[in-house]
Amino acid sequence: MNPPELRTERLLLRPLAPADAQALHRLVNDYSVAGNLARVPFPYPEGLAQDWIASTHAQMARGEAFDLAISDSQGALMGCVGLTVKRGASEAELGYWLGRKFWGKGYGREAAKALATWGFDVLGLDRIVASALTDNIASQKVLRDLGFQPQGEGTAHFMSRNRHMPVYLFSMDKPRHAEPAPALPVLLVVAVALVDTDGRILLAQRPPGKALAGLWEFPGGKLNPGEGPETALIRELKEELDIDVTASCLAPLTFASHAYEKFHLLMPLYVCRRWKGMLRPVEGQQLAWVRPNKLEEYPMPPADKPLIAMLREML
Numbered sequence: 001m002n003p004p005e006l007r008t009e010r011l012l013l014r015p016l017a018p019a020d021a022q023a024l025h026r027l028v029n030d031y032s033v034a035g036n037l038a039r040v041p042f043p044y045p046e047g048l049a050q051d052w053i054a055s056t057h058a059q060m061a062r063g064e065a066f067d068l069a070i071s072d073s074q075g076a077l078m079g080c081v082g083l084t085v086k087r088g089a090s091e092a093e094l095g096y097w098l099g100r101k102f103w104g105k106g107y108g109r110e111a112a113k114a115l116a117t118w119g120f121d122v123l124g125l126d127r128i129v130a131s132a133l134t135d136n137i138a139s140q141k142v143l144r145d146l147g148f149q150p151q152g153e154g155t156a157h158f159m160s161r162n163r164h165m166p167v168y169l170f171s172m173d174k175p176r177h178a179e180p181a182p183a184l185p186v187l188l189v190v191a192v193a194l195v196d197t198d199g200r201i202l203l204a205q206r207p208p209g210k211a212l213a214g215l216w217e218f219p220g221g222k223l224n225p226g227e228g229p230e231t232a233l234i235r236e237l238k239e240e241l242d243i244d245v246t247a248s249c250l251a252p253l254t255f256a257s258h259a260y261e262k263f264h265l266l267m268p269l270y271v272c273r274r275w276k277g278m279l280r281p282v283e284g285q286q287l288a289w290v291r292p293n294k295l296e297e298y299p300m301p302p303a304d305k306p307l308i309a310m311l312r313e314m315l
């Protein structure tokens, strides 16, 4: 089984790398983190991170456990999330932790949801179980929010505390696909591939603080109420890049359709080769002119990925 790499709205779940050892040690060697984890010693020995990271790759290759790094969209380590396969591969145990500075922002829920969904859809699990210390209210809430059902109380040995501790047990069965997914609101966003005389395409980097910060995207944005798509795009290009574009220079190219967690993005992508004015980053955003065959080197929002191959073929 190939190690999974999953992107969520704000996170990248990826295999751990040897270079993560130092950050992992720093984040987990904190009693407020390790004390909530059954299989993590405290203090956490310096060399253990390296060994554990190596063991995660061996376990993934054998299909026994899938422990991934929770990182920001740039790859910086924030914590870990894992599924340990049990009972002839139909069941797995979910576990996760985040460094203390990443608590309280919904990252645990986002990461656990993505890996649990992958476990049901790709590993073919029928059931996922999990447990949380009886006083770990935050972790219990994450599990409940994800649809885990309480299954009573038990005890587990906590290496970090060197004793048995009371835990609440939870489980979630594979969702039945016959039930239609609840409809997400559709968000219409217009975007454009601006192409210069050398055939390069303009990408803009999403600024810090916004959803999907740091990822590269096509200029554009949401429609204002009552606004048509071309008018919205012409307005956005003036606001973001200080260029003047006419509707006749906007040729429809393709579109993106992608379910994010809170909305379904529908994004017509135009292509434009002619504009007036000196293009400049009005909002201080980073800009890059990128050749079509180099687009893959720029991390983009999940919705944009299918557009890259299309752009390469169509331009």
Ligand SMILES: Nc1nc2c([nH]c(=O)n2[C@@H]2O[C@H](COP(=O)(O)OP(=O)(O)OP(=O)(O)O)[C@@H](O)[C@H]2O)c(=O)[nH]1
Residues within 6 Å of the ligand: 189, 190, 191, 210, 211, 212, 216, 217, 218, 219, 220, 221, 222, 265, 267, 301, 302, 303, 304
């Ligand atoms: N402009 C643009 N938006 C994209 C692309 N891909 C993609 O998923 N999106 C999403 O489409 C939405 C664009 O909205 P926007 O740029 O008007 O608004 P925003 O999220 O920056 O926030 P804002 O409401 O504060 O302006 C965002 O959710 C963004 O993540 C893309 O290539 N270009």
